[in-house]
Amino acid sequence: xxxxxxxxxxxxxxxxxxxxxxxxxxxxxxxxxxxxxxxxxxxxxxxxxxxxxxxxxxxxxxxxxxxxxxxxxxxxxxxxxxxxxxxxxxxxxxxxxxxxxxxxxxxxxxxxxxxxxxxxxxxxxxxxxxxxxxxxxxxxxxxxxxxxxxxxxxxxxxxxxxxxxxxxxxxxxxxxxxxxxxxxxxxxxxxxxxxxxxxxxxxx
Ligand code: GRF
Numbered sequence: 001x002x003x004x005x006x007x008x009x010x011x012x013x014x015x016x017x018x019x020x021x022x023x024x025x026x027x028x029x030x031x032x033x034x035x036x037x038x039x040x041x042x043x044x045x046x047x048x049x050x051x052x053x054x055x056x057x058x059x060x061x062x063x064x065x066x067x068x069x070x071x072x073x074x075x076x077x078x079x080x081x082x083x084x085x086x087x088x089x090x091x092x093x094x095x096x097x098x099x100x101x102x103x104x105x106x107x108x109x110x111x112x113x114x115x116x117x118x119x120x121x122x123x124x125x126x127x128x129x130x131x132x133x134x135x136x137x138x139x140x141x142x143x144x145x146x147x148x149x150x151x152x153x154x155x156x157x158x159x160x161x162x163x164x165x166x167x168x169x170x171x172x173x174x175x176x177x178x179x180x181x182x183x184x185x186x187x188x189x190x191x192x193x194x195x196x197x198x199x200x201x202x203x204x
Pocket of ligand 1: 012014015016017018019091092093112113114127180183
C-alpha cells in the first residue's frame with residue numbers, strides 16, 4: 001500500500017519518556033508510522049498526559065475496572081481493533097500483557113528493557129532493581145535491549161542492543177540515567193527495523 005503509515009499503539013505506566021522520543025523520532029526521521037493510541041493501566045501519568053496533549057487517544061485500561069480477567073482482555077483487544085492497531089510498542093508498561101493480546105500481534109510487539117538481555121531480565125527485574133543487580137554483579141557494561149514480546153517475560157527474539165559502560169562510582173541512579181539516554185536512541189532505531197520487517201513481509 002503506497003504511503004501507508006503503520007498504526008502503532010504504545011503501552012505505558014509512567015513517565016513515558018521513551019514514548020515521547022518515539023513520537024518525536026517518527027516525525028523527525030520521518031518514519032512510515034503513526035502513534036494513534038496510548039494504553040495505560042494508570043489514568044494519570046506522564047505518558048497519558050503527553051498523549052492527550054498531542055491528540056493521541058489515551059485509553060485507561062486496568063484489570064481493576066473489570067469483573068473478570070476475560071473482560072479486561074476483551075476490552076484491550078477491542079481498543080486495539082477500534083484503532084486499527086498494526087503493531088505495539090511497550091514503553092515502561094509495568095503489567096504483563098495478556099497472552100491473547102501477545103498472540104494477536106506475533107512479531108508485531110516490541111519491548112525495551114534497561115539491561116543487556118538475556119542477563120538481568122525476567123520477573124522482578126524492572127526499574128531501579130535492574131541497575132542495582134547489574135552493579136551488585138560487578139558488571140563492567142550494561143545497556144538496553146529491544147526485543148519481541150512473547151508469552152515469557154523478556155524472552156522474545158532480540159531486535160537491537162546497545163551497550164553503555166558501568167563507571168566506577170556509579171550508583172543505580174547514575175547508571176539508570178545513562179541507560180535511559182541509550183534507550184531513547186535505541187527504540188526509534190528498533191522501530192525503524194520493525195517497519196522494514198513489516199514492509200518486507202507485505203511484499204512477500
Ligand atoms: C525504561 O527504563 C524501560 O526500559 C523500562 O521502563 C522504563 C520506562 O521509562 N521498561 P519511561 O516511562 O519511558 O521514561
